[in-house]
Every structure is written in C-alpha cells, then in structure tokens.
Amino acid sequence: MKEYRYQQIAEVFEQQILTETLQTGNKLPSLRMICTENEVSLSTALKAYYTLESKFLIESRPKSGYFVSYAPKRFPGIPQISKPAQSVKSEDIDDLVKKVYHKYNTDHTALSLAIPAHELLPIAKLNKELILASRSLRDCGSHYEQVEGNERLRRQIARRSSAMGAQLRIQDIVITAGCVEAISYALRATTVRGDQLAVESPVSFGMLQLAQDLGLNIVELPTHPQTGIDIEALKHALETQHIKACLLISNFSNPLGSCMPDEHKREVVRLIEMHQVPLIENDVNGDVYFGALRPTCCKSYDQSGLVLWCGSVSKTLAPGYRVGWIAAGKFTDKVINMKRTHAIAGTSITQEVTAGFLETGRYEHHLRKLRQTLHTNSLQFARTIGDYFPEGTLASRPQGGSVLWVELPQNRSSLKLYEKAIQQNIIIAPGGMFTLQKQFDNCLRLNYGLTWTGKLENNLKLLGRLAMTIK
C-alpha cells in the first residue's frame, strides 16, 4: 500500500496547515512551482491540491491561485480523557439500546448507526462478483465451507496483514460471521462466567451486551479521545484487579474514534504479556484510515500469541455478508473447535465474493474512495458542530472510521436531545448507551458515514439548535 506522489505532496501541506505553519488566508505555491520543486507532472500537482481542497483545507480563488481556508478555531475542542464513574447506574442499557438502535426506518436521518450508508458501498460491483463467485465455487456455494473458512479469503487477509507488520499465515486466520462472532468466540475462548474484562470507556454497547450475556464483569478504564485506552490505567488495573482478558479497539474506536499510537500498542502488548492476560483486539475499522498509511495493530507486536485480532468487511463492504475473521494466536485451535461445534462452517458464497473482491484489488479501490468520503464528512461534521452546537461543545476528531463523540456542555441531557431530535426524524445515540456507569449523560455518538447532502447538513444544524434548547 505505497503512497502516491500526489498524496505525499498533499500530506506535507496538510501538516503545515494543521500546525498553522501555513495560516488561513496564506497563498500556496503555484502549480508550476510545485511541478518544478517536486519534479512531478502538472496533473500530479493538481491532484495534490484537489486532495487538500476536498478536505476543506485550501480553496482556489479564480485567477489568483490556491489559499489556505482552514480555520482551526471553527472546529470544536477535543474532550478530556474519560474518568469512569464508580457508581453503577440502575437502568439496563438493553432497553435504551433497543429503543434507539432498532427502531428506525428509512425516513430517519440515522446519525445513530455505526456503519456506512448503503450509497457508500460498491453494490453493483459486489453483485458482479457474486455472479462470478457462484460460477467459480464448487457446487455454487451449496456445500459446507471448511471450518476455518475460505482459503482464498484467508490468504488475502494474511497478505494484507503484512502491510501492518502482523505477518500472519493462512493457518493463523479463521473466518467468522462478522466481527461480532469473532469477538464472541474470543471471549468464550479466554474467559468464563464471573471473570473480569477490561474495556475502554466509553465502550461500544455491542461489546457491553456481549460481555454481559457471557456473565463477565466489566471494568471500564479511562480512555483518551485521540490515543485510546490510558496506558497507566490499564497497567494499574492489570496489577491490582484480577483482569482475565482485555477487549480494546486499537484503531478508530467506537464510539470515540480514538486510535492508539504505535508506542501505545507496543506497550499494551508488553503489559498483557507480562501479566499473561489475553488481549482481544477489535480492529474492524482499521482499513478506514484517513492518514497516509494503514495503522498497525496490537497483533503486529504480538510475540506470545496472546493477542486475538478480530476484523470484518462489515464496516467497509457489506454488513449483510456476515464475513469477519479472527487471528486468535495460541487460542486458534480452541476457536476452530468452537466454530465447528456451534456453527459447523460459515456461509460459503459470501466468503467467496469477499475473496474475489480482495484478490482483484476492487476492495482497495473502493476503500480509497470510501476513506476520502468519510474524511471529508468528518471535517464537515466537525465544522458544523463548531458553528451550530452550544458554546463549549467538545467533539472527538477521529482519523478514521465513521463515528465521532460529542460532549455537550454539562447538564445538557443527550437523552432529552434524543427525544427532541426523533420528532424531527433525526436519530442519535445518547452517551448512556456506552457505559454501565452513571455517566456520559451529556454525550452522544454521531455517525458521519452518510452522504453529505444539503438535507444532512440542515439536520445537523437543526440538531445543534435543539441542543441549545435542552437542559
């Protein structure tokens, strides 16, 4: 996954703009100068500027050239590191989740979801691949796939893992029915009822419900909106509590959008190895990075086999395919046996379609477009929140994925905002869904994995105005 020349050039300017070396209103070098200085063609120079323009970092003024348009002050501030409350709330999150998550229809602007809208998915190309797969597959997919899953697909996942230094082999990978099933197997392979599980705070409600269904005790740990789980807090928990497993999202977490820097990933792996505690790594969003390169994963630093790396194409290609995977390290045999016993095998045909999509480079092609769309959207959301939400509203600034975390000024209830918004056909996910503690009442998660339209922009502005009126 090498970087193109135009990306490298854009990257340099982006950094200068973000660090305010180049400030709003500054003129950028002419295209001709870019060509000469970088020894590139005019089309490469243009592409670099288009990239910056699409991110709203620069703007072209007729007959004058390109200028820095980015105004950092219009973006909301970033929330502080979370401090998990000590008081467990009385209500069950299940009811809230059911109310918010499962009662929407297509008329709603679904800011509550955490998957890209169908307009962002390559439906027509997937369909072509489906027809190819039905021809290439023995018996058109009517027969059992092997327990471990489609070999072509596992080869592709192994191959892609090298790009982030994980160097997995085909036999290290087991295909699952989406990332959720991967995590379900991982939890069942590493814990028993009553065990303590360390997670981020706030944490995806799906993970909370899964852990609760398995009878695990959840230990929510302080987490930074940019860098993820707090290393010191994790260290302290491993030293003082009987943590039996950790479940973390390394890249572009749900709901914060945080991404652990490499040195944090390395340190987390060092800590869990020292304490011999398995780490279940949810890396379902890792492919949707906005930066130049695919971030690494904790699995990249795993020497002991204690990291169970989980991923899927649900957030990038086709949620309805139910194709995910796990590289479970020393727990691989256990996971294979569990899958054989509880499922026999996965669905043959959707694995083959996914394999074809990855093999032919169509996946990478699609990802490039998806990443650009989501990056632009994330900036649009940030700008609109900065402009239209109550003074003092904070928002995380994800560098990948499709969700961000908004913190309204204290005492503004996101549950009340939910009630007001749904009357306008807008659905949000209130902060209370993402913890078992009594907290995050003034927070919400927003999904920017939608097509940015005038309607969406107006709805987001409306949401901001509604937030002004609630207390």
Added chain:
Amino acid sequence: MKEYRYQQIAEVFEQQILTETLQTGNKLPSLRMICTENEVSLSTALKAYYTLESKFLIESRPKSGYFVSYAPKRFPGIPQISKPAQSVKSEDIDDLVKKVYHKYNTDHTALSLAIPAHELLPIAKLNKELILASRSLRDCGSHYEQVEGNERLRRQIARRSSAMGAQLRIQDIVITAGCVEAISYALRATTVRGDQLAVESPVSFGMLQLAQDLGLNIVELPTHPQTGIDIEALKHALETQHIKACLLISNFSNPLGSCMPDEHKREVVRLIEMHQVPLIENDVNGDVYFGALRPTCCKSYDQSGLVLWCGSVSKTLAPGYRVGWIAAGKFTDKVINMKRTHAIAGTSITQEVTAGFLETGRYEHHLRKLRQTLHTNSLQFARTIGDYFPEGTLASRPQGGSVLWVELPQNRSSLKLYEKAIQQNIIIAPGGMFTLQKQFDNCLRLNYGLTWTGKLENNLKLLGRLAMTIK
C-alpha cells in the same frame, strides 16, 4: 401436501408386501384390473407399479405381469432398544470425531457423513435463484438482514408448519445459521453450565460436542431404532433426575433413523409440560420422509411454549448456505436477544435464495425427487447389508433421512473396521462417536445419501466382506 392417487394405490400394496400378506413370488393384479377396481387411468396404474418397482418391492416379468420380489429374509433384522451403559469411557470423542469426520477427500466413499451428496442437490436451480435474489433484495444483500431473519422465508416456514399441525406465525420463527446454531441458541437459552441434559442413545456426536462445550451433563436414555426415545425411560429420568432440558430428534434421528409415532410425540410433550422442562426438538430431517405424509413434530402438540423446534435446509438443499430456524416458544425473545448480541443478523443473500426456492414450489419439487432417491437407496443398503455383512448383523430401517445404524455381531469392532475400510478409501462412522459411555463398539452409522452406482454397491459389499474378517 395431498397424496396422489397412484401413491395411495402403491401404499396399499406396499403394506401388504411388508406384512407378507402378499409374499415373494405372488402375482399382482393386472394393470387392467387395477384400472377397473380403482377407477383410474392406465397411466395412474402404471405409475403405482413403477413406484413399487423403484422400491424393489415388485418386478415385472416379460409377458407375465408383475410379481412380488421383496424377500424380507434378505433384509437384516432391526436392533434392540439401546441400553445406555453406566460406565463412562476414558477417551475423548473429539479425537475420534476429528479423525473420522474431518479427514476425507473426494476420492473417498464417504459413508461417514450425514448430508446428501452434492449430486442429489438442485445446484443449477439454486444458482438461478441466487441471481434472482441478488436482484430482488435491497442492496443485493449487502445490508444487515433483520435480527429475526428474512420475512419472506419466515412466512414460508410458518406456512409449511401448518401442514404438520404446528400452526406457527411469522413472529414465532427466528432464522439461524443452520440447525446447529439454532440448537446452540436453544441450549444457551434453557440451561447453564452444570445442568443435566437428556438425550437419545446413541446420539449425534455434534449434539454431544455442543452440550459438552456448554458444560452440560449428558444423560443418555434408551432409544428404539424405530420409535425413538423410550417414553418410560424419559418419564423416569424426569421424575428422578434433575433434568433441565431435553434434546431429541423427533423425525429420522441421527444416527438411528428412528421416528417418534404421533402418540409418543404427544406423550413426550405431556411429560415435559408436567415437569416444566423445555424440549429442544431437532427436526432437521422431517422433510425427508419416505411415507405418504410429512410426519408431525412435538411442536405440533405444544400448548405451553416449552418446545423449541429447530430445523434447516442443510440436509435437503444447501448445507453451505447456513440457513436454519428455530421456533423457540416462550424463549423466543431470549433467542432474538442472543442472536442480536452474538451475531447481529444472519447472511442476507442465502436467506433470500431459500425464501425464493420455497415460495415458488421448487423446494417441494426437489424434495419429491430427493425422497424417492433416498428411499430407494435405503432399501439398496438394507438388501446389501443383508446379503454381504456377517451373519447376525442388524440394521435400523429408517423411514426418512439419510443415515442408518448397523449393529455387527458382538465382538466385532467397528473401529477396526474403520481402519481396514479407510485403506480401501471407504469411510464409515464407528459407533463410539455417538455416546460418552463405553458402548456401541460393534456399531456404525452409514450414510445412504449418495448416488447408487456400481462403485458404491461394490464398496458396500467390500465393507461387508471386511466386517467378516475383523474381530
């Protein structure tokens, strides 16, 4: 599912032959007489005799008419009711299962499996339906299906359930990834680690492994090769042991091929209601009946919601689709929540294909052919076992499904037979796979869900000769 006239006529003769009212060599009425007596056309009369001929019950002799060819003495006797041993064996069944079940290739004659061979499946038609489904489905199946599953499919399953008196509604049915996932959910909804689970003996190893993985204690109960679980034994177990759930195959059990008569089904439901013990009913083979009508299920007699009825199209249409279902009675909400938590949803596209196949009647059309093939095969197997296996060999006589149970004379080890057979590229499933007790060492399960060819016949004869040589 009404019976055709020719089937009714054939049925009458079949009964007379099986009860030896008509004996081997007896001449049957002429076709003309059949027409007159039954007021049917010549083609209907011919069809009735063809049906009997295809089952090897009668044969036509040139210029003489039709004669009874069935010789009951050539069929092996039926085994006695099982008597579960009290001594638990030391070896793990997992190793045996892995060795036997998962190490075969296409060169092998796989008498060890329990699914129909791919030649018996309607691959080309399924493929056409796949293309239709990819068009009819919103976003070509790339999006999440509802948790409960495809509505068209659930409607079809509900509709079919009336034919056996179960009268289910759409909302009673939840689609699962095959019957195994249905049973996994059912067990997890009704039991916790350490509970006692009543099952048949011998019992499908898949069910044993599932129950073991969930930490359940398995109580194997006496089972009759024709009528299934022994009612008195079940009654006694419910009265004297702390049984928390029962897991039974009502129709064409694996491995025996037994089918519970209606009065047994009714009595089992009465018993579990009296003791308030949930019954997980595996009815995965119910559609593959050889008789005139689809047998009922225990669910047909369930008034209390304690029966969790599980099925799939894995044994009839496409194992690799992973489409099954559960009607979990009073546990339905629990199962839906579990599915939402552990899987989010099932694969969209294969559910849609299955729905289309059922809606258009293609499923019923295919089943008619499959049933006839399997019925004929079961008789071919029985005859060959009678002719070529050691004197005193017994075999169950299934009225549906694709497996039968063979009991070699005492002291003949089926494990030794397995070792000898695999050298000839024949794989069988030794009896030890179907129990946690020390028993069934002289038994084996055979799959007749294969195309009956000269090669298959020779291999079966060879297996019989090998059985003569082992001790």
